[in-house]
Amino acid sequence: MTVRHFLADDDVTPAEQAEILTLAGELKKDPYREKTFAGPQSVAVLFDKTSTRTRFSFDAGIAALGGNPIVVDTGSSQMGKGETLQDTGAVLSRFVSMIIWRTFAQSNLEQMAETATVPIINALTDDMHPCQILADLFTCVEHLTDNHTPRELAGKKAIYLGDGANNMANSYMLGFATAGMDMTICAPAGFQPEQPFVDRARAIGRSTGATITVTDDVAAVAGQDVVITDTWVSMGQENDGKDRTTPFLPYRVTEEMMDTAGKDAIFLHCLPAYRGNEVTAGVIDGPRSRVFDEAENRLHAQKALMVWLAAHQPGA
Numbered sequence: 001m002t003v004r005h006f007l008a009d010d011d012v013t014p015a016e017q018a019e020i021l022t023l024a025g026e027l028k029k030d031p032y033r034e035k036t037f038a039g040p041q042s043v044a045v046l047f048d049k050t051s052t053r054t055r056f057s058f059d060a061g062i063a064a065l066g067g068n069p070i071v072v073d074t075g076s077s078q079m080g081k082g083e084t085l086q087d088t089g090a091v092l093s094r095f096v097s098m099i100i101w102r103t104f105a106q107s108n109l110e111q112m113a114e115t116a117t118v119p120i121i122n123a124l125t126d127d128m129h130p131c132q133i134l135a136d137l138f139t140c141v142e143h144l145t146d147n148h149t150p151r152e153l154a155g156k157k158a159i160y161l162g163d164g165a166n167n168m169a170n171s172y173m174l175g176f177a178t179a180g181m182d183m184t185i186c187a188p189a190g191f192q193p194e195q196p197f198v199d200r201a202r203a204i205g206r207s208t209g210a211t212i213t214v215t216d217d218v219a220a221v222a223g224q225d226v227v228i229t230d231t232w233v234s235m236g237q238e239n240d241g242k243d244r245t246t247p248f249l250p251y252r253v254t255e256e257m258m259d260t261a262g263k264d265a266i267f268l269h270c271l272p273a274y275r276g277n278e279v280t281a282g283v284i285d286g287p288r289s290r291v292f293d294e295a296e297n298r299l300h301a302q303k304a305l306m307v308w309l310a311a312h313q314p315g316a
Helices: 014-029 053-064 085-092 106-113 130-144 167-178 195-208 246-251 255-260 291-311
Strands: 042-047 068-073 098-102 120-122 157-161 182-186 212-215 226-229 266-269
Touching: 014 130, 014 167, 014 195, 014 291, 042 053, 053 068, 053 291, 085 106, 098 106, 098 291, 106 120, 120 130, 120 291, 130 167, 130 226, 130 266, 130 291, 157 167, 167 182, 167 195, 195 212, 266 291
Parallel strands: 042 068, 042 098, 098 120, 157 182, 157 226, 182 212, 226 266
Antiparallel strands: none
């Protein structure tokens, strides 16, 4: 058997995703029940990009699971000096029980996974942010379902507005399709998702019943159960030469827009947020916002993922 990694949202099946989300609920109620990293075993938490929620949630989660997080800015290691990712994966596997990495190219994770003999978790790449999507789905389970079970997400409708050509849009399509939720990406021309990600999500949807829609019409907010946005300028895009304000102004989430969504609709944003840009203060600080529950749920969802992943390795 090969090592199981979590490099992309669809590295788990719909049934496996539901297991992780169910476990997240159990660990939120009983935070110290699992001691996956008792010993303490160490977990490498690597950062090529700055972080607040990812760093604190993984650091705290590993400690709660009995482990020792080794948090490293990769620029201060030999990774920043040109050592191959294959060599790094082989070496770190001799020291730690799991590797968490927030990096740039998705291929970085894939190269490290070629030699790593411990699980690797994608803590954000330019292509995807799958741990955030687990937290968002868990937040939806908490606030949109009667019995708080992942299977009740099937048929719920979500819309993401803003830059549809970024990692969040890609992961929303893949992760929400895996959960059976209909996902609409609402973005201006020139900022819509790349077709391979759309096709990949639609292929998942054919088995889960989820639909994937790409549009530039903000009227698509009507009747949605979840309204989502993200910053208009993702990390690394600050100097890409594109106007990242004017095209997105019609996609700002406002109180009036939320009023057209479903009567019990919730608002999500992975943070950090810039009030007055992608969302008004009245929405993000209003009664439909679940952004701070969503942020907290990074901790619970990631703990569940680490416990689940450790239990699904060869010989476990």
